[in-house]
Amino acid sequence: xxxxxxxxxxxxxxxxxxxxxxxxxxxxxxxxxxxxxxxxxxxxxxxxxxxxxxxxxxxxxxxxxxxxxxxxxxxxxxxxxxxxxxxxxxxxxxxxxxxxxxxxxxxxxxxxxxxxxxxxxxxxxxxxxxxxxxxxxxxxxxxxxxxxxxxxxxxxxxxxxxxxxxxxxxxxxxxxxxxxxxxxxxxxxxxxxxxxxxxxxxxxxxxxxxxxxxxxxxxxxxxxxxxxxxxxxxxxxxxxxxxxxxxxxxxxxxxxxxxxxxxxxxxxxxxxxxxxxxxxxxxxxxxxxxxxxxxxxxxxxxxxxxxxxxxxxxxxxxxxxxxxxxxxxxxxxxxxxxxxxxxxxxxxxxxx
Numbered sequence: 001x002x003x004x005x006x007x008x009x010x011x012x013x014x015x016x017x018x019x020x021x022x023x024x025x026x027x028x029x030x031x032x033x034x035x036x037x038x039x040x041x042x043x044x045x046x047x048x049x050x051x052x053x054x055x056x057x058x059x060x061x062x063x064x065x066x067x068x069x070x071x072x073x074x075x076x077x078x079x080x081x082x083x084x085x086x087x088x089x090x091x092x093x094x095x096x097x098x099x100x101x102x103x104x105x106x107x108x109x110x111x112x113x114x115x116x117x118x119x120x121x122x123x124x125x126x127x128x129x130x131x132x133x134x135x136x137x138x139x140x141x142x143x144x145x146x147x148x149x150x151x152x153x154x155x156x157x158x159x160x161x162x163x164x165x166x167x168x169x170x171x172x173x174x175x176x177x178x179x180x181x182x183x184x185x186x187x188x189x190x191x192x193x194x195x196x197x198x199x200x201x202x203x204x205x206x207x208x209x210x211x212x213x214x215x216x217x218x219x220x221x222x223x224x225x226x227x228x229x230x231x232x233x234x235x236x237x238x239x240x241x242x243x244x245x246x247x248x249x250x251x252x253x254x255x256x257x258x259x260x261x262x263x264x265x266x267x268x269x270x271x272x273x274x275x276x277x278x279x280x281x282x283x284x285x286x287x288x289x290x291x292x293x294x295x296x297x298x299x300x301x302x303x304x305x306x307x308x309x310x311x312x313x314x315x316x317x318x319x320x321x322x323x324x325x326x327x328x329x330x331x332x333x334x335x336x337x338x339x340x341x342x343x344x345x346x347x348x349x350x351x352x
Contacts (some may be wrong), residue, residue, distance in 0.1 A: 010188065026319070027159045031166035033322055034063065036201050037208045042171055056171030062165055067243070097121040100266055141151060194251055195245060203326040206297030209322065214290045215245040218281070222255055225277055229270040231258050248313050248321070251282055298329040 020024065038059055045055040099117045104110055120126050170177060185193035223238020231237060237258055244250030255278035262271035291305035300308075305325055312324020 010230075024159070024162060026328060027162040029319055030163045031170060033204055033208075033319070034163075034167050035170040036204045038063075039174065039201075042174075043097050052172050056168050059171065060168050063167075064164070077286060088340075094124060096124045096126060194331065199329045199333055200326060202297045203329045204322055207294050207322050209297070210290050210294035211246055213293055214285055215242045217289070218242060218245040218285060221281055222251070222278060225255075225274055225281075226258055229258075229262060229274040230267060231262060231274075233296050247318055252278065294325055298325070298332075299334060300329055302323065304328040 021028070042059055045058070046052055050058075061331050097117075099114055101120060103113050103117055106113055120129075124166065182193075182197070185196065189196075219238045219242020222241045223234055226234035228238050237254070241251060241254040244254045255274060259271040259275040259278070262268075262274060287306065288302075291302050291309065294300070295302065295305040296307070308324035308326075308328035309321060309323070312320025312322070312327075314320070316323055
């Protein structure tokens, strides 16, 4: 009990501080992770004579451009496509949409589906009537969702600003932050802190390498698949898929939406082939390639990385992609060090 007393006050203070900053812990965590991942590049720029402020501003701007650039390109492309879609809808509303052949081949519901299509879409003016009635039914739900989305977007914009601001300050004063953390860690947990100090950056950078490498791979492979399947703008869709692959569920959402687009255009064979290939490719990448890349830097076995990723994502969301492998890396470092400690103790006992 006496040994625990010196740790009681710091633990209570840490809990109180976490409660005080609970709404901003995500911003602080992401800023810390990004700083750890990009710190070698920052140090390289400083060694080449860049001022710390200039290097910090350059790296923060590079991160913003890396994620905002494709979004702006997507919005610009969608703006041009929406004009074409509007003209297409107006033309279909004027002439009516004939019943496609695949509707008549639907199992069990082909007759009902064909009848509904003739009543609502095949007649001239039916598309406009259907859109107006659907929007009218959804309008109360859409207005409520818009208010919720508005507040969520504003909150996330604030968190993003705080993340970038914290990251900029970490670039400027990272050495001081590391110095204070080293002093605190060596004072509180002197036996284990050297392990934490060594494993944490290796695990975080290995996870970032695995995520980015897999995202690039999936963007290229699925972009080629989009081109083969005949999807519009396959290069742009491939870039979007690569960025979506950075988050859990992003890649399957991307190729599923493209498959539905092809299905809506009447290319059922291409849609089925694209979806099947995407599912197989995603299974191979997520279950074999990504764990291998992430576990390479910290020498983790395949199953440890896989369960670390799955457990981290299911418990903590996206940030769990980094927390899960880090905890697994600590576990295996301690497991591998245990026989060495036992051997050292036995040797000491024998010599005495």
